[in-house]
Amino acid sequence: MQSLEQNTSQPTVSYDAKAEQIVAAAREVFLELGYAATSMDQVAQQARVSKTTLYTRFPSKEELYTAVISAECERRGLRFQPEMFDGLPLRDILVQVGRRFVDLLWSDAAIRVHQAVVGEATRMPVAAQLYFQAGPEQGIANFIALFTRLNDRGLIATDDPAFVARQFLATMQGGAYCQLMLGLCAEPTEEERYAFVEKAVDLFLRGVAPATP
Known part of the structure; x- marks a missing residue:
């Protein structure tokens, strides 16, 4: 697993429609299960995207979680x-x-x-x-x-x-x-x-x- 120092930076991915779809799905999974129990596979299933699509935009669970929190503050x-x-x-x-x-x-x-x-x-x-x-x-x-x-x-x-x-x-x-x-x-x-x-x-x-x- 990458170190925390590597994972706490804000994601640099642009928020295309697919990324927004992933963040919305991840929000629901994190809310239901919490951080520890959430897996990237579960997020991919909830978002109805392939794992390749998910990892291309958010290479780690840490980056995805950060994106979810940031998106809510932005919203x-x-x-x-x-x-x-x-x-x-x-x-x-x-x-x-x-x-x-x-x-x-x-x-x-x-x-x-x-x-x-x-x-x-x-x-x-x-x-x-x-x-x-x-x-x-x-x-x-x-x-x-x-x-x-x-x-x-x-x-x-x-x-x-x-x-x-x-x-x-x-x-x-x-x-x-x-x-x-x-x-x-x-x-x-x-x-x-x-x-x-x-x-x-x-x-x-x-x-x-x-x-x-």
């Missing part, structure tokens, strides 16, 4: 460029990116993947590493870049944009997230998710200090 709008928000008021920017983050984080698929990764982490640490590198690590980097740009534009004032970005993401992990992770509540509606985001953003912007006269 949810979390692979954004910071400059795309130039010209918008600060609150509007934070609400937009907060909604994207919560839409992914609180989704049934994301909850199930996170639960599976945590369950497998001790006996299959490679799955946890791949998940972190393809998902959270990339997402954190994007938010750090965004808050750095906000600071450069004078919309926020901080000497540590990375800390502020991480605190913002931590704020978005409140609300129903803990209950969702434990299977104690149903997935909130879009209206409920977005109401939470707006309240969380307002608290983040104001803090809890009393208003000065």
